[in-house]
Amino acid sequence: MVGVRWGWWGGEMRIPPFRTALAVSGVLVAGLVLGGCGTESAGSAAGGGGETTGPCAGGAADDHGASGGTNGAGEERDGVRVVGTVERDGAGVNASPSGRASQRPGVSVTADSLPGAGGAAGPCVVQYDVTNPGAEPFTYTITFSLMDEQGRAMSNVEETVASVGAGKTVRRTLEHGGYPGGGVLDAGRVRILDVERVPSDEAPAPASSCPASGLRLTADQGDAAMGLRVVGLHLENCGSRTYSLEGYPVLQLLDAEHQPVDGIEILRGTDGIPMAGGDEGPPRPVTLRPGESAVSGLAWRNTTEFGEAVTVPYVRVRAEAGADPVTVAPHLDLGTTGELGVRPWRKDETEAGRGTGDSGSGRPGAQGPYGMPSSS
Template sequence: MRTSLPRAALGALAAAVLLGACGTQTAGPGGEGAGVCGAGAAGGGPDSGAGSGAEAGASAQDGVRVVGMVEQDRGGASSCVVAYSVTNQEAEPFTYTITFSLTGAEGGAMSNTEETVASVGAGRTVRRTLEPVPGHADAGEVRIIDVKRVPSDEAPAPDGPCPSSGLRLTADDGDAAMGLRVVGLRLENCGSRPYSLDGYPALGLLDEDHEPVGGIGIVPGGEGIALVGGFDDPPRPVTLDPGEAAVSGLMWRNTTGSGEPVDVPYVRVRALPGADPVMVAPDLDLGTTGKLGVSAWRKDTANGASAPPRP
């Protein structure tokens, strides 16, 4: 999945490559350009068991490394594009969602683009190229600003084939107002039989290493957090026919007092206790409140009138 979206930079800038050497020329016989990307071009195949020498000298973040510029044949014209690698050092396949930032030749921010690299095998390194973003051919630099990685068997599936569970669970980008945060959860029945709900999503809060985060109370509704219309509605039985969806929401305050602020990058969500888990990455900045509210599932109508309550 490759999408371009305006998203704020997250975290430290971990890798960057200048694009000033990038150009385009007509390819010669055999479709190969003559040094379009200069001496910094990186070679090698798309998959390998370890990083190449070109990769070893670059900065990296969470297994993602900007390699450099590589030549790519596009219909008889050879141009240079950014190459990056993803190395999975875990013992099981992981799926990576990477946010790149493009800056102009003078250093100003131009656009962010997000790419997902699915199912990188345990101990494997894969090579990918960053597709040019329309309208930003004059980009001067690309940076890695955020990396999220989840076990592939728990990765959200916002599009493509329906998961084997028959359910598609995703989280939205969230809303914020005066320190109050709300992230919406959506559960779609993409299977072939009805699915019944009655209650709240089951949540597991996880740190950057996917280990449990303790000391956070998960409360029904907005108890002690905020009064938001609809968020405190009690659970009611919901039956989702194929093609229908239900919504819930997470709510918290980013308030900092005494103690160490708590950040929760990942949440393991089960539609109901015992259901197949899906790991989402909402980046909960809980401050020192020690509390996260969750609303009950309710049916999502076609016009969005039953979307999760917002502040």
């Protein structure tokens, strides 16, 4: 994150072994065997609403984190719904402490398949659905908050679900190693903090890939200080040829439904944004060899006086006029200022010698192109 110095440039339970002298009715044995493995009804397949049973059937939570339902389902926001807790693939076939697993076709009972036992990751995972009501594929970035038994936030997990088709619902699992102190991940203690959705053909390319254009454009986490907001834009030449540009990124401000936001003046430069600092002169040519990067950024004041405050969740960015658009989600809380400043592209000298695997987010300890610490 950027400081006041404007460096944005840059969580054992064991079953005692059965004794041969212990008489157990066939009904009880069958009940134990069948109950030891998590199962799903047919309706719980992707897009369905079936009920989960077995050791991973966690309770749904109320607003205070208290359990009370059957499978932890209920949390929902912007097309994302927590479905429930189910057994992790393969968890029911792990070896028991005695080195043997009680099995019959399609069913397995082991100590490791019980809640809280097994490997560090635990035997259970939380399922969630993502529904795209739009007319084109969207890519979703979802931030989950994992709560403890008292409803306190323990950690956040961010997941990206790429290319959810128009009108489609997909199901995913939230993999997590549990809570500190050996607690078990329960769907009733998962909250959806934020959902971002952008057209799939405009989603920022992940660190492991390079767009056909050879340019990977991303936005960092930004920072805030005394009403000033700053977000860095990073342009990496991940291709095989040299790329040259000069000037400012081309911006289009979008609302939550990805419609244009009017009435905001986009300033070339940040001289007009109080406390944002100057731009060190007019734009100049930037040449990026493969592996090199350029940096720009957005600056604004979150001042609210008379009038209606404006929030812009998304910005469609082009490196220059005619370039392929990339939609980022900087969540511009512009207040009533009606202004957004954008800096010109500058060569990011801090990227010299770096690989192309960085995500383009904050870079702890790096030095920005203006000699200031970059965002972290």
